[in-house]
Amino acid sequence: MDVSHSSLPVRRPYSTLAGAILGAELLGALGTVFTASQINTWYTTLAKPAFNPPNWVFGPVWTTLFALMGAGAWLVWRGGFHRRAVRVALAAFALQFALNIGWSAAFFGLESPFLGLVTIAVLWVAIVATIALFDRVDRRAALLLVPYLLWVSFAALLNYEIWRLN
Numbered sequence: 068m069d070v071s072h073s074s075l076p077v078r079r080p081y082s083t084l085a086g087a088i089l090g091a092e093l094l095g096a097l098g099t100v101f102t103a104s105q106i107n108t109w110y111t112t113l114a115k116p117a118f119n120p121p122n123w124v125f126g127p128v129w130t131t132l133f134a135l136m137g138a139g140a141w142l143v144w145r146g147g148f149h150r151r152a153v154r155v156a157l158a159a160f161a162l163q164f165a166l167n168i169g170w171s172a173a174f175f176g177l178e179s180p181f182l183g184l185v186t187i188a189v190l191w192v193a194i195v196a197t198i199a200l201f202d203r204v205d206r207r208a209a210l211l212l213v214p215y216l217l218w219v220s221f222a223a224l225l226n227y228e229i230w231r232l233n
Contacts, residue, residue: 076145084141091137094164095129098171105175113180114232119225132215136164139201139211146204156200156208163193180230187223194219 076083106122140160146153170190174183194216202209 074145074147076141080145083144084138087141087144088134088137091133091140091164092130094168095133095136097168098129101171101174101176105178109178110175113229116225116228116232119229128218132218135211136160136215139208142205142208142211143201150204152200152203156197156204159193159197159200163190163197166190166193174226180226180233184223184226184230187219187226191216191219191223 076087140157143153143156143160148154148157166186166189170183170186173179173186194212198209198212198216201212
């Protein structure tokens with residue numbers, strides 16, 4: 068990894084890491100705009116599979132995943148924004164993040180398990196692509212996204228079952 072150039076995440080690693088994690092947490096919280104009012108209303112009316120976790124599980128899981136995502140993006144950023152591979156990887160990261168928020172809008176905001184399923188399928192592909200692009204810059208960054216991919220895989224199965232049952 069070329070870090071010989073002067074870049075902010077290299078010069079100020081702790082503050083920029085904290086900022087990247089906080090930024091990911093804040094962006095991730097945008098999804099709650101669509102979910103907060105639906106969790107105890109519309110969502111409770113849906114038939115769910117036996118493996119559906121209790122609602123309290125989702126907050127801690129997403130908080131952890133967003134922190135890992137922020138740390139991964141920071142590691143890629145440290146690779147030097149002047150490098151094309153870094154810019155492409157961070158662009159893919161931004162796209163998959165938008166799709167993540169879009170899933171909340173589709174599933175909860177539009178009350179559509181079907182649109183949620185379509186969105187999460189595209190999100191899954193975008194996460195795989197982001198992991199591959201992160202890996203070209205920093206293997207650790209790619210590995211930090213693996214728990215996210217696993218959770219989204221589980222969420223896709225859950226989304227599918229909710230769509231099928233309703």
